[in-house]
Amino acid sequence: MSDAKIAVIGGGSTGSAIVHDLASRGLDVTLIERGTIGSGTSGRFHGLLHSGARYAVNDPKAAEESILDNEVISKIAPHCVEDTGGVFMALKGDDQSFADKFESACKHAGIPIEQIPTEKLLQEEPFISKDVSIAFSVPDKTINSFRFITSLLLTAKSEGAKIRLGNEVIGFDVEDKAVKGVKVKNNISGEIETLKFDLVINASGAWASKILSDYLNINSIKMVLSAGTMVVVNRRFAKRVVNRLRLPSDGDIVVPYFTESIIGTTSFIVDNPDNFEVDEDDFKFLLAEGAKLIPAIKEYGMSRYFAGVRPLIAADEDTGGGSRSISRDFKIFDHGVTDGVSGILTIVGGKLSTARLMGKQISDFICDKLGVKTQSNTDKIKLLWPDLSADNLKNLSKSLLVSESLLKDILFETESKTYGDIYSPVKDLLLSKELFS
Numbered sequence: 001m002s003d004a005k006i007a008v009i010g011g012g013s014t015g016s017a018i019v020h021d022l023a024s025r026g027l028d029v030t031l032i033e034r035g036t037i038g039s040g041t042s043g044r045f046h047g048l049l050h051s052g053a054r055y056a057v058n059d060p061k062a063a064e065e066s067i068l069d070n071e072v073i074s075k076i077a078p079h080c081v082e083d084t085g086g087v088f089m090a091l092k093g094d095d096q097s098f099a100d101k102f103e104s105a106c107k108h109a110g111i112p113i114e115q116i117p118t119e120k121l122l123q124e125e126p127f128i129s130k131d132v133s134i135a136f137s138v139p140d141k142t143i144n145s146f147r148f149i150t151s152l153l154l155t156a157k158s159e160g161a162k163i164r165l166g167n168e169v170i171g172f173d174v175e176d177k178a179v180k181g182v183k184v185k186n187n188i189s190g191e192i193e194t195l196k197f198d199l200v201i202n203a204s205g206a207w208a209s210k211i212l213s214d215y216l217n218i219n220s221i222k223m224v225l226s227a228g229t230m231v232v233v234n235r236r237f238a239k240r241v242v243n244r245l246r247l248p249s250d251g252d253i254v255v256p257y258f259t260e261s262i263i264g265t266t267s268f269i270v271d272n273p274d275n276f277e278v279d280e281d282d283f284k285f286l287l288a289e290g291a292k293l294i295p296a297i298k299e300y301g302m303s304r305y306f307a308g309v310r311p312l313i314a315a316d317e318d319t320g321g322g323s324r325s326i327s328r329d330f331k332i333f334d335h336g337v338t339d340g341v342s343g344i345l346t347i348v349g350g351k352l353s354t355a356r357l358m359g360k361q362i363s364d365f366i367c368d369k370l371g372v373k374t375q376s377n378t379d380k381i382k383l384l385w386p387d388l389s390a391d392n393l394k395n396l397s398k399s400l401l402v403s404e405s406l407l408k409d410i411l412f413e414t415e416s417k418t419y420g421d422i423y424s425p426v427k428d429l430l431l432s433k434e435l436f437s
C-alpha cells in the first residue's frame, strides 16, 4: 500500500467518482471543490444516463463506454436512476435512410435496440407526434446528478476520503518543476493555506485548462467550452426519453425528468464558463423543435431555462462539424510527460454517464504509478444513501459541509428544480457559514 497523499481538484461527477475509487482502494485522498454539490456542469446537465445510442453513429467509443456504465450505475446507484427507456424516432420528411445506419451502429456498440411499430408507440406514448415514421427503443434512463454526487461523496467519506467543499485552488506549491501541493482559499472564511500533496489530480471540468494556464503556465490542453441551453416545461409528456432519429444536433431531445420535461440542447462556444450569455432566441427554437416531437409542448411553453458548459477536448484537426462533432470521450494527461511538470495529472472530457469509468481509469493509472496492486471495485460497491431522519440530516449536513436546506432539496425534491439558474448552491453554501467554523 502507498502512503502518498493525493488531492483531487473539482467535486463534479468526475472528481467525486475519482475520490471514491481511490479511497475504496485504501489511498489517502482529499477532494477540493470551490463550491458545493453540483456547482459546475454536473448541476446543469440534461439528466440523461446515456444508453450510448445518441453517439453510436459518429462517436462509437463514447457509445460503448456509455452502455457499459448505464448498466453499472443502475446497479450501484438505483436511488439516483429512473429506468425510463428511450425512443429514437424519425418524422415524416426526415432522412429515413439514417435508420439502418443507426440500428447497425447501436448493435455494433453493444446497445440493445428494437424497432417499435409506430402504432404501438403511439398507444404507449399518446403525446408523441403522429408524424412518427420509424421508431427504435433503447435503454436510455435518467439520473439525478445531485443525488449521484452526494452518494459518491458519502461513500468516499465512509472509505476515509477527506472532502473540502467551499475551498478554491488559487495556486500550486511547485519545487524544481514538481507540484508539491496546492494553495487553497476557503470561500467562506477567506482563509488561505498551502496544503502538501504527493500528487494532484485536476478534475475541474470546464475550468481544467484555465487552472493549468493561470497557475502553472501549462497551455498544452486545448479545450472547447461548448455551452448548451435547456428549457424546462412544467409537465411530463412521456414515460421515455424522446430523441429525434438523426445525428446529434440542436433541439433533438426531450427528457422526462420527474414531473417535468427538459428540452435540449444547443451548442455554442464560450470563453469563460463562469460568465456567458444565453441567446433568448434559443428558447423559442428549442420549444419549436421539441414540439415537433411532442406537439403538446406548444400549449405549455417554458417554465424556465438553464445552461451548462461541456468540458470537451479539441480535436487535433478541425473536422468542420463544430462542437457537435467533437468526441464525448475523455483523456488523461500526465503533465510530467507532456509539459515537464511532475506531480499533476488532468482528466477532461467524458460525460456524467461515464464518470465512474473515468474515476476507475485514472485511478488505475495512478495505482500503476504508485505500485498499488489493489483493483478497482467501484462497479460493485453500492453507493451509500442516508437514512432521512431529522437527526441524521443534521449530522450529514455537518459532515458534507452543506446547509440542511440544500440537503433537503437534494434528498426530497422530486423535480428538476435543483438544476441550473433557478437555484444557486453557492449562495446556499454562503448561508451555511457556521458549518465552516
Ligand SMILES: Cc1cc2nc3c(=O)[nH]c(=O)nc-3n(C[C@H](O)[C@H](O)[C@H](O)COP(=O)(O)OP(=O)(O)OC[C@H]3O[C@@H](n4cnc5c(N)ncnc54)[C@H](O)[C@@H]3O)c2cc1C
Pocket: 009, 010, 011, 012, 013, 014, 015, 032, 033, 034, 035, 038, 039, 040, 041, 042, 043, 044, 045, 046, 047, 048, 049, 050, 167, 168, 169, 170, 203, 204, 205, 206, 207, 211, 226, 227, 228, 229, 230, 265, 307, 308, 309, 310, 311, 349, 350, 351, 352, 353, 354
Ligand atoms: C448542456 C449539457 C447537457 C449535458 N447532458 C448530459 C446528459 O444528459 N448526460 C450526461 O451523461 N452528460 C451530459 N452532459 C455532460 C456532463 O454534464 C459533463 O460531462 C459532466 O457533468 C462534467 O463533470 P465534471 O465533474 O468533469 O465537471 P463539473 O461538474 O463542472 O465539475 C468541475 C468542478 O470543478 C470545480 N472547480 C473549478 N475551478 C476550481 C478551483 N479553482 N478549485 C476548486 N474547484 C474548482 C467547479 O466548481 C466544478 O464543481 C451535458 C453537458 C452539457 C453542458
